[in-house]
Amino acid sequence: MDQARTQNVRMNRMKGRVRAWLSKPANIILLIFLATLAVLTLYPLLSMLTETVTIHVGREARAARLPAGSLSLYHFQRLFATAENDYSWIQFYQPFLNTLLVSVASSVIAILFGGVVAFLVTRTNLKYKKFVSAVFTFPYIMPSWTLALFWETFFKNVNIGLKTSNGIMASVFGVYMPEWFVYGAFPIALVLGLHYAPFAYILIGGILRNMDANLEEAATILKTGRGRIIRKITLPIVKPAMLSTFLLVFASSMSAYSVPVFLGSPVRYYVLSTKMKSLMDSYPGQAYIIVGVMILFGVAILLLNQRVTNSRKQFTTVTGKSGQISKINLGKANRPVAVILVVILLLVAVVPLVTFAMESIIIKAGDYSPSNMTLDFWIGTNLSERLDQGDSTGILLNPKVWNALGYSLGLAVTCALVAGTCGILVGYGVAKRRGSRLASWVNSLSFFPYLMPSLAFGAIYLAMSSKIPWLRGFLLLGLVGSVKYLPFASRSGVNAMLQLSGEIEEAALITGVPWWKRMIRVIFPIQKSSFLSGYLLPMVSCMRELSLFVLLVPTSNTILTTMLMQYSEKGWAQFGNAINLLIILVVLLVNFTVNKLTGASIDKGVGG
Amino acid sequence: MPEIILKNVAKRFGKFVAVDNLNLHIESNSFITLLGPSGCGKTTTLRMIAGLETPTEGSISIDGKVVFDADQGINLPPNKRDVGFLFQNYALWPHMTVYQNIAFGLENLKWDKQRIRTRVNELLKMLKIEQFEKRYPSELSGGQQQRVAIARTLAPGPKVLFMDEPLSNLDAKLRMEMRAELKRLHRDTDSTFVYVTHDQLEAMTLSTRVCIMETGVLQQFAPPLEMYNNPANLFVADFMGNPTMNFVDGHLDQDGTVRFGGMTARFEHAGEPLAEGDVVVGIRPEYIHIDEDGKLEATVYSTLPSGMETTVKLDVDGTSLTAVVFGDVDYPVDSKVKCSFHKAAVLFDKATGKNIGKGKLVL
Numbered sequence: 001m002d003q004a005r006t007q008n009v010r011m012n013r014m015k016g017r018v019r020a021w022l023s024k025p026a027n028i029i030l031l032i033f034l035a036t037l038a039v040l041t042l043y044p045l046l047s048m049l050t051e052t053v054t055i056h057v058g059r060e061a062r063a064a065r066l067p068a069g070s071l072s073l074y075h076f077q078r079l080f081a082t083a084e085n086d087y088s089w090i091q092f093y094q095p096f097l098n099t100l101l102v103s104v105a106s107s108v109i110a111i112l113f114g115g116v117v118a119f120l121v122t123r124t125n126l127k128y129k130k131f132v133s134a135v136f137t138f139p140y141i142m143p144s145w146t147l148a149l150f151w152e153t154f155f156k157n158v159n160i161g162l163k164t165s166n167g168i169m170a171s172v173f174g175v176y177m178p179e180w181f182v183y184g185a186f187p188i189a190l191v192l193g194l195h196y197a198p199f200a201y202i203l204i205g206g207i208l209r210n211m212d213a214n215l216e217e218a219a220t221i222l223k224t225g226r227g228r229i230i231r232k233i234t235l236p237i238v239k240p241a242m243l244s245t246f247l248l249v250f251a252s253s254m255s256a257y258s259v260p261v262f263l264g265s266p267v268r269y270y271v272l273s274t275k276m277k278s279l280m281d282s283y284p285g286q287a288y289i290i291v292g293v294m295i296l297f298g299v300a301i302l303l304l305n306q307r308v309t310n311s312r313k314q315f316t317t318v319t320g321k322s323g324q325i326s327k328i329n330l331g332k333a334n335r336p337v338a339v340i341l342v343v344i345l346l347l348v349a350v351v352p353l354v355t356f357a358m359e360s361i362i363i364k365a366g367d368y369s370p371s372n373m374t375l376d377f378w379i380g381t382n383l384s385e386r387l388d389q390g391d392s393t394g395i396l397l398n399p400k401v402w403n404a405l406g407y408s409l410g411l412a413v414t415c416a417l418v419a420g421t422c423g424i425l426v427g428y429g430v431a432k433r434r435g436s437r438l439a440s441w442v443n444s445l446s447f448f449p450y451l452m453p454s455l456a457f458g459a460i461y462l463a464m465s466s467k468i469p470w471l472r473g474f475l476l477l478g479l480v481g482s483v484k485y486l487p488f489a490s491r492s493g494v495n496a497m498l499q500l501s502g503e504i505e506e507a508a509l510i511t512g513v514p515w516w517k518r519m520i521r522v523i524f525p526i527q528k529s530s531f532l533s534g535y536l537l538p539m540v541s542c543m544r545e546l547s548l549f550v551l552l553v554p555t556s557n558t559i560l561t562t563m564l565m566q567y568s569e570k571g572w573a574q575f576g577n578a579i580n581l582l583i584i585l586v587v588l589l590v591n592f593t594v595n596k597l598t599g600a601s602i603d604k605g606v607g608g
Numbered sequence: 609m610p611e612i613i614l615k616n617v618a619k620r621f622g623k624f625v626a627v628d629n630l631n632l633h634i635e636s637n638s639f640i641t642l643l644g645p646s647g648c649g650k651t652t653t654l655r656m657i658a659g660l661e662t663p664t665e666g667s668i669s670i671d672g673k674v675v676f677d678a679d680q681g682i683n684l685p686p687n688k689r690d691v692g693f694l695f696q697n698y699a700l701w702p703h704m705t706v707y708q709n710i711a712f713g714l715e716n717l718k719w720d721k722q723r724i725r726t727r728v729n730e731l732l733k734m735l736k737i738e739q740f741e742k743r744y745p746s747e748l749s750g751g752q753q754q755r756v757a758i759a760r761t762l763a764p765g766p767k768v769l770f771m772d773e774p775l776s777n778l779d780a781k782l783r784m785e786m787r788a789e790l791k792r793l794h795r796d797t798d799s800t801f802v803y804v805t806h807d808q809l810e811a812m813t814l815s816t817r818v819c820i821m822e823t824g825v826l827q828q829f830a831p832p833l834e835m836y837n838n839p840a841n842l843f844v845a846d847f848m849g850n851p852t853m854n855f856v857d858g859h860l861d862q863d864g865t866v867r868f869g870g871m872t873a874r875f876e877h878a879g880e881p882l883a884e885g886d887v888v889v890g891i892r893p894e895y896i897h898i899d900e901d902g903k904l905e906a907t908v909y910s911t912l913p914s915g916m917e918t919t920v921k922l923d924v925d926g927t928s929l930t931a932v933v934f935g936d937v938d939y940p941v942d943s944k945v946k947c948s949f950h951k952a953a954v955l956f957d958k959a960t961g962k963n964i965g966k967g968k969l970v971l
Contacts, residue, residue, distance in 0.1 A: 009679045016681030020662040023685060503699035506660055511713030511764060512687030521712075525703040 025515045026432035029425050030442050037445040040483050044452075044460040045295075051288040051463070052076070059282045075285035091286065095275040096293070102189045102260070102271055103253040109193025110249045111242055114200025117341065122208040123234075124328040127338040131345075138349035140198040141591050142584050143544035143561075145258035147191045149580065150352035152262055153359060155182045161266035165365045168355070172368055183267040188260050194348050195259070196249040203241045203248075208234075226328065247305045251298055255453035257547040273453055280459060291456035298451030302444075353584060360578035377574040395578045400557050405586070408559045411474065412542040412590075415481035420535030422446075422482070423489025427534075428523070430490075431497030443494065450487035454548035457484055462551050473554055484548055485538035492537070496530035497523075532600030536591065543587050610671030610767045610800055611636040612657060617666035619652050619824075626652045628824045630666070634817075639794050639801040641815035641832075643808060643847070649824040650804045651772055657802065658693050658770050659686035670768060692766035696773045698757040700745040706732075707741045710760045717764060731759040734796075751782045762797065771803045775810065787814060808848050812836065820844050837952065842961035845890050845954065851919055853954075854891045854929050860884060860955065866969065869927030871904065875955065877967025886958035891969070893919070895951045896931035898939075902946035903971045908939045922947065 021027050052075055055061050057068040064074045082088045114136075120126045121133050139147060152161075157170035160179040169175050180186055219229045257273045264274060272290050279287040330337060361373045376383055377394050384392040395401045426446050433439040449457065461480045465471040471479070500523065508518045524531060546561040553559060556566040560583050567576035595601050612634040619627040627649040634640050642650035655661040657668055659675065667677040670691070675684040686693075700709055707728060714724045732738045735755040745753055754774065761769065771790075775783045791814055794801050805811055811818045812832045819829045820843075828840040832848075839845035845853050858868025862884045866875045875882070898906075898920065909921040909928065918937055922929045922945070931947065939945060949969045957964050 012681035013678050014681075016678060016683055017662075019681065020683045023683070501697065501699065503695040503697065504701065506686075506693065507695060507699040507701075507760070508712070509660070510658065510686045510691065510693045511716055513713070513716050517716070522701055526701065 024432070026429045027438070029429040030433060030438045033422070033426055033429065033442050033446065034438065037442065037448075040479075041445055041448045041452075044457070044464060047463060048288050048291060048456070048460050052285055052292060054285065056284050060285060063283075075283070075289055078283075079286045079289050091275065091279070092290070095270040095272050095290075098185065098269065099254055099271040099273075102185055102192065103250045105185070105189035106192035106196065106253040107246045107249040109190060110196045111200045111204075111245055113193065114197035114202075114245070115204045115238070115242065117197075118201045118205035118208055119234075120337070120341070122205055124330050125334065126330060126341075127334055128342055132338075132341055135345045135349050136201055137198045138345075138588075139195050141540060141587060142349075142352075143258075143546070143580075143587070144192070144195045144256060145262055145546070146352050146356075146580070146584060147195060147348065148187075148259040148262040150355050151187050151191055152182065152266075153355055157182075168358075168368070179267060183263055184269045187263045188269075188271075189253075191259050191263065192253045192256055193249075196252055199248050199252075200242070200245040203245050204238050207238050207241045244305060247301045251301045251451065254297060255294060255451075257453070257455050273455065276453070277455055280455075287459075288456075291453060291459075294453050294456070295451055302447065302451060353581065356577045356581040356584070360574050360581060362574070365573060377578050391572075391575065395575060395582065401560075401563070401579065401582075404557055404560045404563050405582070407474075408543060408561070408583075409586075411477055411481060411559065412539045414474075414478045415485055415542045416535045416539035418478065418482035419485040419489045419538040420531070422486055423491075423493035423534045424496075424519075424524070424531050425493070426486075426490040427493025427495070427497040428519070430494050431500070432502070434498070443490070446490040447487045449484050452484075454484065454545070455550070458548050458551040465552075477549055477552055477559075480548060480552060481538070481542050481545070485541055488537040488541065489534040492530055492534035496527040496534075499530075500527060529599040529601075532594070532598045536594050536600050539594075540587055540591055543590065544583060612671075612768065612800065612802070613669045614653075614657070615667045617653070617656060617663050617668060619649070619656060619661065620664045625824050627656070627663075627821075630824075630826055632819060632826070632829065634800065634802065636671075636800055637798065638816045639791070639814060640803065641811040641818045642802065642804045642821065643811040643818050644806065644821040644827075645847075646806055647823075648821045650806075650821050653821070654770050654772055654802060654804050658691050659684060659689050660693070689768075690766055691768045691770060692761040692764070694757055694761045694769065694771040694774045697777060698745075698753050700753055700757055700760070702745050705742050705744055706737065706748070706756050709745070709756060710763050713760065713764055727763060728759075731763060734762075735759045750778055751786070754778060754786060758793070762793075766799065768800045768802065769797070771801065773805055774803075776805075776807075783810075790814060809850065812848070820847060838963065838966050839890075839954065840963050842888060842890075842956050845956070845963075849892065851893050851930050851932065854889075854893060854896070855956075856889045856891075856927055856929075857958065858887055858889050860887045866955070870925035871927070871971070873949070873969040873971045875953075875965070875967050876970055877965050879965070882955070882965050887964070888956040888958055888961075889969070890954040890956060891929070891949060892952075893930045893932040894934075895949060895953070896922070896929060896947055897950050898922075898931060898933055898945050898947045900946060902948035904947050906945050906947050908941055908943050908945060910941060911939055913938045 053071050053073060055064050055066045055068055055070050055072055055074065061068040064072065064078075066072055066074065078087070079092050080088055117132065117136060121129050126132070152167070154167050155169050155177045156165070156167040157176045158164070158166055159176055161183050169177060219233050224232070255273055257277065260269070260271045260274045261277075264270060270278070272294055276287045276290040276294075279290065358368065360377050361375060362368060363372050363374055374380070375394070378396050379394040381393050381397060383394070391398055391400075423446075426442060430439045430443045452460075458480065461476065465476050504526065505518055505523060508522050513521070544561065546565060549559060550562055550565065553562050556562045560579060564576055564579045564583065567579060612632070614630055614632040614634075617627060617630045617632075618625070630653060642653055644650050652661060656663045656676075657670070662683060663676060663678065665678050667679070667682075668675050670689055674680075674682055675689050676682060701712070704712065710728045710731060711724050714727060719727070729738075732741060735758060737752060737755045737759065740748060740752060740756070745756065748756065754777075757774070774790075775786050778786060787810065790801075790803075803811075803814060811820075815832055817829065818832050818835055820827045820835065822843050828835055828844045830840075835844060836848050839848060842855070846855070856868040858866050860866050860875065860882060862881075864875050864881065866873050866887065866889060868887075868889045904924055906922040906924045906929070909923050911921070912919040913936065915936055917935070918933045918939075920931045920933060920939060922931055924947075948971065951968070952966055953969045954963055955965050955967070956962060
């Protein structure tokens with residue numbers, strides 16, 4: 001009797017506890033995301049790992065002299081320890097070292113360039129500040145291959161690389177640049193560094209902007225010189241942000257694909273990502289091992305970054321809100337510095353667009369005289385009668401282009417909606433249950449797709465979809481895009497939610513406002529611009545994405561970026577440049593419209 | 609009018625015990641203060657009663673209705689408990705105007721428009737914030753925001769009102785003003801108030817009963833003056849009152865003689881004679897008088913005159929004592945004065961810190 005009662009009490013206590021746990025929406029959200037993300041990220045990871053020990057049909061099976069489908073460590077042995085013909089050196093170690101070199105160099109460039117500009121904008125009386133800060137994020141908004149393509153088009157000449165034609169530098173100015181300048185490690189690192197410099201600008205600038213001026217003033221009172229203040233006070237405070245930037249740029253550069261393809265492949269300069277793609281067709285097992293190495297790198301960087309950002313908290317306590325920052329007077333140096341900066345920014349952000357526009361209207365490559373120009377590639381008709389290659393209409397009259405644009409936009413909007421909304425929910429759950437194990441699992445899982453190189457991610461989903469008949473076309477692309485861009489959205493979601501004190505929601509809870517209404521009427525409106533940034537970043541990224549979708553599109557005419565790639569492969573340079581310009585303009589247009597209408601901006605999404 | 613009963617309530621976060629075996633009977637219509645240093649579990653207790661936090665053990669009932677019972681698996685959500693909650697930093701919704709902030713909860717209760725309008729106007733008038741109706745919270749001063757937060761909390765007419773350090777963000781002058789307002793509000797609304805603070809003066813002046821806690825354990829639950837005059841233990845004695853009580857280590861003999869800090873006195877008190885042993889003698893500063901007839905010789909160490917009263921630090925034969933003298937008096941530093949003990953002193957057991965008797969020290 002008594003025992004039955006204690007049993008009963010225990011049951012009730014259990015039930016009560018479970019009910020209390022489930023009554024919190026944050027817990028349910030976290031549970032759902034834990035399950036979903038485990039399937040969407042861990043399953044691909046596992047299937048990738050099995051690929052590394054599976055012998056695939058074709059060349060692999062023949063080379064290994066093993067039946068297709070059998071399990072073996074052959075790929076590891078082949079990739080890591082084959083001395084004959086320097087196979088391992090060429091296929092793995094050389095690209096690996098190249099990756100390290102390029103990634104480190106691009107991180108340093110990004111920090112130097114972005115950090116210096118951030119310092120000039122926040123801490124000095126630099127002229128043209130508005131222009132500088134507006135244009136500085138341009139290179140990040142534009143597709144990463146833009147600069148690479150621009151670099152190649154501008155500097156290429158008949159002496160180097162594919163030796164096909166002269167670029168502007170050679171044909172207009174008659175200057176033939178050496179090969180190391182146009183192709184290989186130097187331009188790859190430089191272009192990636194410039195592309196990711198906005199990371200440094202946003203992260204370091206954010207700290208500098210919020211840094212309590214009293215810290216520097218206290219040093220000034222103690223009769224410390226300007227230079228010493230910067231060295232001994234400003235730099236140490238910014239150091240964690242610099243480290244964070246370094247790791248972020250390193251990870252991004254490591255998995256970058258399109259830049260090394262444009263600037264490395266013509267001279268057989270390989271990094272891990274391009275090596276992986278070239279191995280994928282013939283020796284997928286080895287390609288997947290490279291993917292694994294890249295993921296390992298990514299995880300290590302993520303862990304490092306977490307340690308850095310955790311120790312960063314000791315600094316955020318000292319950043320108060322005092323607004324009067326004594327700006328350094330640049331004096332006579334002001335104008336020259338400002339002009340140099342504006343020129344660099346024009347070169348990086350504006351000149352490429354002009355170049356693409358030029359290249360899309362000249363008939364014969366290398367000849368920039370007015371008589372060689374035409375708008376036919378944009379709006380011409382019956383081109384096939386006059387040209388020996390390409391489409392018969394200009395891209396603006398070509399229904400294929402419009403279809404692809406519509407598809408790209410639809411895909412971008414879908415991915416943005418799914419990833420952005422999930423990001424807010426993840427942010428809500430993680431912030432509410434901060435410190436719990438469940439929350440940190442979901443947080444890490446939602447960041448994981450960031451570490452998967454896009455190309456590999458696409459390849460894995462391709463393999464996955466072959467087993468699921470209904471996962472095709474738009475559905476597949478939308479799913480891949482949403483998962484891949486979730487990290488951006490969940491980052492800004494978590495940041496936004498952490499800034500919001502829990503009391504704000506509890507004040508509504510206590511008057512009986514249901515959860516969905518609290519989200520829509522209270523939480524979302526308060527952090528509107530941060531949340532919308534969580535939608536914007538996936539949208540912009542999706543619009544310009546190539547490597548993620550390239551293996552998954554039903555035909556290459558499906559979306560604009562694959563169409564662009566197809567045209568460049570065919571050598572239809574003018575059409576390609578025109579489409580490239582179209583993509584960039586659409587991306588910029590979307591970004592600035594959303595920014596003007598809602599106040600959301602890319603910088604809010606990149607929160608290291 | 610509702611009473612609140614807590615039975616054996618405990619809250620644990622993993623191994624950390626935030627609140628341990630708490631029993632409280634909060635009478636209807638009372639103004640209860642949960643008092644203690646930060647981290648003592650007072651806010652957790654408040655949030656558990658409100659339903660924002662789920663206890664690990666025990667049961668809670670409000671107005672005769674069980675709102676939580678671990679053994680029966682009962683746990684009503686906060687909105688079903690008919691309570692109001694005033695947050696420390698107000699938690700006003702920044703994107704809504706003052707009017708919308710107050711009306712939001714009512715809209716949610718499906719009140720009709722006219723009724724909401726009337727109720728909001730009533731509250732705006734009561735808290736003297738009519739002119740701010742259309743403003744956003746960021747356009748208001750701290751004190752005005754506080755009033756809006758109170759209006760929002762009062763709007764649905766909750767029977768119980770919880771407040772979590774609501775005055776800690778205000779400046780000293782405004783705090784005094786709001787204290788008076790809150791006390792008045794308690795009378796006017798006819799509801800039960802539960803108030804969290806770490807400020808003993810706030811607890812003393814506002815509440816009908818104070819519940820003082822340390823590291824999750826209830827130390828004493830009594831009316832403020834009783835707690836002041838007859839504290840249950842050293843912790844309570846030390847926490848209540850400013851300047852704090854004087855504590856001097858000593859020894860109590862069988863015959864009632866106390867020797868402490870070079871002084872000897874007889875401890876006179878009603879009731880059973882006390883057992884011999886080591887004690888701590890507690891004397892309130894205002895019960896040490898400086899007068900010509902005093903039997904103790906003391907040297908003035910320092911003085912803090914405030915106009916209304918002067919806090920004097922004395923050195924009696926190497927023992928430091930704090931005295932409060934009322935009126936605008938001052939003494940030269942290092943001068944010799946005479947002093948004596950008046951009214952009550954409290955003896956605490958040296959080992960346990962427990963109050964063992966209240967009486968008079970006769971030199």
